[in-house]
Amino acid sequence: MSGGVVECLFCLGCTRWAYHRCTLTGSSDSELWPLASSSDFSPIPRLCRAILAVYEPDLSHPRWPPSIPYPISTPHLSKRASYSDTHGRCPPYLIYTDPTHREIVLAIRGLHLLRNSDYSLLLDDRPGLQTLDGGFVHHGLFKAAVWLLNREAPVLRRLLREHGPEFNLVLAGHSLGAGVAALATLLLVNHLDRFDGLPRSRVRCYAVAPPRCMSLNLAVKYADVIHSLVLQDDFLPRTPTPLQYIFSSIFCLPCLLCFVCMRDTFTSEEKKLKDPRRLYAPGRMFHIVERKFCRCGRFPPEVRTAIPVEGRFEHIVLSCSTTSDHQIIWIEREAQKALDRMKENEETTSPPMHQRMNRIQSFEEEHKLAMKKAVGLSKPHVVAVSEENSTSAIIKNEASSCSSSSQETDWDELVEKLIDSNEMENVVKKNEIDSTSGNS
Numbered sequence: 001m002s003g004g005v006v007e008c009l010f011c012l013g014c015t016r017w018a019y020h021r022c023t024l025t026g027s028s029d030s031e032l033w034p035l036a037s038s039s040d041f042s043p044i045p046r047l048c049r050a051i052l053a054v055y056e057p058d059l060s061h062p063r064w065p066p067s068i069p070y071p072i073s074t075p076h077l078s079k080r081a082s083y084s085d086t087h088g089r090c091p092p093y094l095i096y097t098d099p100t101h102r103e104i105v106l107a108i109r110g111l112h113l114l115r116n117s118d119y120s121l122l123l124d125d126r127p128g129l130q131t132l133d134g135g136f137v138h139h140g141l142f143k144a145a146v147w148l149l150n151r152e153a154p155v156l157r158r159l160l161r162e163h164g165p166e167f168n169l170v171l172a173g174h175s176l177g178a179g180v181a182a183l184a185t186l187l188l189v190n191h192l193d194r195f196d197g198l199p200r201s202r203v204r205c206y207a208v209a210p211p212r213c214m215s216l217n218l219a220v221k222y223a224d225v226i227h228s229l230v231l232q233d234d235f236l237p238r239t240p241t242p243l244q245y246i247f248s249s250i251f252c253l254p255c256l257l258c259f260v261c262m263r264d265t266f267t268s269e270e271k272k273l274k275d276p277r278r279l280y281a282p283g284r285m286f287h288i289v290e291r292k293f294c295r296c297g298r299f300p301p302e303v304r305t306a307i308p309v310e311g312r313f314e315h316i317v318l319s320c321s322t323t324s325d326h327q328i329i330w331i332e333r334e335a336q337k338a339l340d341r342m343k344e345n346e347e348t349t350s351p352p353m354h355q356r357m358n359r360i361q362s363f364e365e366e367h368k369l370a371m372k373k374a375v376g377l378s379k380p381h382v383v384a385v386s387e388e389n390s391t392s393a394i395i396k397n398e399a400s401s402c403s404s405s406s407q408e409t410d411w412d413e414l415v416e417k418l419i420d421s422n423e424m425e426n427v428v429k430k431n432e433i434d435s436t437s438g439n440s
Contacts, residue, residue, distance in 0.1 A: 026233035026317050030287040033304035038342040047172040047206045048332035054109035072096045088117025090144040091177045102167045104159045110175025128277040135215035136277050145183035149411040168202045174328045178207035182282040209326050212279040219280045220374040223307045226283030233319040234326045237281040280312050301338040307370040
């Protein structure tokens with residue numbers, strides 16, 4: 001009798017999971033988000049083309065020429081690194097100057113399916129392994145970001161000095177490279193004194209189809225500098241299960257699906273959010289939507305944007321496009337279509353200046369509200385997201401001890417101090433909580 005009850009409960013759970021998965025579409029994740037404006041979204045298609053250029057073996061004879069030419073000319077290409085140059089420590093990348101848009105751009109390619117080193121970076125992680133700045137980050141991508149800054153920070157600093165204060169610093173990446181770019185940006189904005197006091201407002205990161213690489217408090221905290229782009233049903237930003245578990249269980253896939261089924265059915269959303277080790281896609285989210293439930297074919301793409309705390313691409317969508325929506329070629333095409341459509345709509349209904357100013361202010365308010373909500377969901381011993389924490393103290397101490405203009409920066413040393421300081425804060429906060437609970 002008890003066995004029959006257990007079987008019924010199991011079947012009900014599986015049926016509920018199957019119903020939700022089969023009726024879930026990519027557009028459901030952002031159905032309540034506001035539409036993005038062309039001014040906010042305009043850099044993304046261009047930077048997608050810059051990332052696509054890293055995939056090209058020869059820019060003068062491109063294999064995958066986009067509809068709009070690459071924004072990189074040979075005279076403005078400062079550096080290009082291949083797999084032989086990175087020795088598997090980081091995906092290939094290039095650095096170039098964009099005089100038209102006044103940007104110094106570091107673009108990083110995504111996962112190479114035939115490179116073991118890329119898989120090693122992506123799978124080098126487990127929940128709670130790497131702490132940073134009061135939160136948790138992906139260990140393998142974090143090591144790649146530190147290696148990249150140790151190697152290329154002097155080049156970026158030199159280019160910024162040569163082109164003056166009118167140029168911004170932009171990091172962009174796709175897939176695996178998106179996670180490296182996001183974590184490199186996190187480290188960079190915490191040590192802007194190493195770039196001659198570069199203002200935070202002049203640093204941007206665009207993570208295209210990113211992996212889940214940082215905890216919720218960090219994803220929200222850095223939403224003003226990190227922007228993530230997800231195309232419709234892309235699987236990677238939605239994959240909460242540690243990737244090493246998926247690859248290690250490839251010969252027992254039914255067991256994995258059964259486990260995911262039961263876990264998603266009986267685990268509440270609130271419990272997931274309160275796990276500080278859980279990783280998320282970073283920063284402000286831009287979601288390109290071109291397909292909707294019970295509607296055949298593709299529709300003109302629209303872009304929605306928000307800084308979500310709850311419902312941050314939590315479930316994989318059962319769709320024929322989960323992998324194709326991850327391809328940089330397709331993302332670039334759909335992003336350009338969406339931008340062209342936004343510009344056409346704004347030309348017909350151009351908003352007045354005061355509405356544009358209100359939109360900018362609403363972004364700032366949205367960021368503050370998201371930060372407060374993330375603090376409320378975090379466990380007490382996790383450092384709260386705020387601008388006034390030990391990071392700023394570390395920067396001031398480092399700036400007073402040595403001048404960034406007189407000697408090279410050892411990013412490994414700076415990161416160690418940043419990690420050690422935040423771990424000490426965690427211990428102090430936890431001890432305070434334990435003593436308070438003991439007295440009560």
